[in-house]
Amino acid sequence: MKKVLSRIYLAFIFILLYAPILVLIILSFNDSKTRAKWGGWTLKWYQQMLLNADIMAAFRNTLIIALLSALISTLLGLLAAIGLNRMKRKSTRTVIMSALNIPMLNAEIVTGISLMLVFIAFGQFLNHWGYTIAFGFGTVLIGHITFNLPYTVLSILPPLSKVNVSTYEAALDLGCSSRQAFFRIVFPDILPGILSGFLLAFTLSLDDFVITHFVKGPGFDTLSTKIYTEVRKGIKPEMYALSTLLFVSVLALLLIFGRSRNEHKAASEKPVA
Amino acid sequence: MKKHNGLINGPYLVWTAAFIVIPLLLIFYYGLTDKSGHFTLSNIAEMGTPERMKALWLSLILSLLATFICLLMAYPLAMILAKMKTAMGFIVTIFIIPMWMNSLLRILAWQTLLERNGVINQFLRMAHLPEQHLINTPYAIGLGMIYDFLPFMLLPIYNSLLKIDSNVINAAYDLGANRWQTFWKVTFPLTLPGVISGITMVFVPALTTFVISDFLGGSKVLLIGNVIEQQFTQVGNWNVGSGLSLVLMVFILISMALMNHFDKSDEGAAGIL
Known part of the structure; x- marks a missing residue:
């Protein structure tokens, strides 16, 4: 009885989870501009998209921003983790x-509003010397690095704090330079943390809408902001086609990379909308 | 090693100051001054207009309800999933996949279902039942919140259930506790950190969302997120917008303080990862 109930x-x-997605997928093949009617199967929305x-x-912007912001935030996060790990004073x-x-x-x-305000303030400040800040690729990249940073630090810091200092010192005693000792002793131990931080940052960046919305400026779009403006203008069937393609690629990627990773992502991600 | 400290600490400290701390201070500055830069509390008092109070109340009620319903739905689901054998692991993946889809597209899916000429009303018409007014109501927004954020409640609870040592549960049974007692005295307290991070991961985004209400509430139902977003993108009054954001941040701080009070693990932000 209990088993039946849980089934x-x-x-x-x-x-509940899949019905809405299924509806989007079906509508993406609907050969009728209004959703009210079923006009037969078509692939024209895919072609138009x-x-x-x-x-x-x-789409290109989304991928480039995700890749760059993940790379830079991982690098900054690594520095931060090393610096924080070394810090003697607990209060600092x-x-x-x-x-x-x-x-x-x-x-x-x-966060989005505060970044927008700071970009405008920096812009006014730089104006005294004749420079300007253009909202667009650069501001979005900075925004994404900023919200990725805590996640990369928190992925790298725990494995780093577990690294045995004595092994590192032994390497130094045996004649390694501090750089050699770092890359031979510490780095292999924290590599999984670095990689999961990178992946986390990459997926967070792919998904972000709210912060991008405030710092992007006119004329620059990521997929999320593009979807937002399109939907507000009135739904375009192209968006259904886009959803279907994204859903299928996510499905394929998950099947390839297996399950352990999503659990990690999910446990640490913050919802977007 | 000392000489490297500046090189290591420099980049992320500058980044944190420039793009996290100063932006936040700017919100305080704009929120507490008028257009000419004089100190005032009037931006905060702007929250008192009936229209804004209505939006704030609606946001609070909807986000609390959505969080509660997510918890009620996710806990049994997490228990069922946690009991499954590892060979059935793909079933867990099935419940996580929707989270990987762009959240705007997930909300778009519900818009398509609930609209006046949407899928649900089509079915009702075919069955000769009266059409329902579903979209642009607070219910639609609440539904969207639950759908969008359910996985963020599910995963932390699922992960904390997996961590429970089955010997502890068996010990409770051996010592004469029934199922009900075991659940409330052993299982639930052990999953409390997961429950709490689930609650924060649903409540804060639900309270501050403006996308869900944009897509499912039309321009008829406003949440506090919409009110603030409009101040920045349409009205262009940063002072009032920042003042309202400060009020919003008070509610976020209250929720964090409450959660910290219940969560004795004292890990703070680290608990999310």
Whole structure:
């Protein structure tokens, strides 16, 4: 009896989760402009989407920003983890850690607004010397690095703090330079943390809408902001086609990379909307 | 090693100061001054207009309800999933996959279902039942929140259930506790850190969202996130926008303080990872 009940419950949640996605997928093949009617099967929305230069540019931007922001935030996060790990005074360390964690704990809308305000303020400041700040690729990249940073630090710091200092010192005693000792002793131990921090940052960046929305400026779009403007204008069937393609690629990637990773991502991600 | 300290600590400290601390201070500056830069509390008092109070109340009620319903739905699901054999691991993946889809597209899916000419009303019409007014209501927004954030409640609870040593549960049974007692005295307290990070990961984004209400509430139902977003992107009054953000941050701080009070593990932000 209990088993039957739990099966029914699983099925209920399964339908709740997948029915909306299934509807999007079916509608992406609907050969009728209004959703009210079923006009037969078609692939024209896929064709239109792939030929839409704006959507393709947004797609490119999303990938480049995700890759660059993940790389830079991992590098900054590595430095931060090493620096924080070395710090002797616990109080200083706590203060810096709390500051680093603000973007993770604060509402995304506040982080987005505060970044927008600071870019405008920097812009006014630079104006005295005749420089300007253009909202677009650069500001979005900085925004993404900023909200990724706490996640990369928190991925690298725990394995780093477990590294045995004596082994590192032994390497130094045996004639390694501090750089050699770092790359031969410490680095292999923290590599999994670095990689998971990188992946986490990459996926967070891919998904972000709110912060991008405030710091992007007109004329620059990632997929999320593109979807937002398209949907507000009135739904375009191209968006259904895009959802289907994204869903299928996510499915394929997960099947390839296995399951352990999603659990990690999910446990640490912050919802987007 | 001393000489490297500046090189290691420099980059991330500058980054944290420039893009996390100063931006936040700017919100305080704008929120507490008027257009000419004089100190004022009027931006915060702006929250008192009936329209904004209504949006704030609605946000609080909807986000609390959504968090509670997510918890009620996710806990049994997590228990069922945690009991499954590892060979059935792919079932867990099935419940996580939707989270990997762009959250705007997930909300778009619900818009498609709930619209006046949407899928649900189509079915009702076919069955000769009266059409329902579903979209642009607070219910639609609440539904969107639950759908969008359910996985963020599920995963932390699932992970904390997996960590429980089955010997502890067996010991409780051996000592004469029934199922109910074992659950409330052993299982639930052990999963409390997971429950708490689930609650924060659902409540804060739900309280501050403006996308879900944009897509499912039309322009008819406003949440506090919409009010603030409009101040920055449409009205262009940064002072009032920042003042309202400060009020919003008070609620976020209250929720964090409450959660810290219940979560004795004292790991703070680290608990999310």
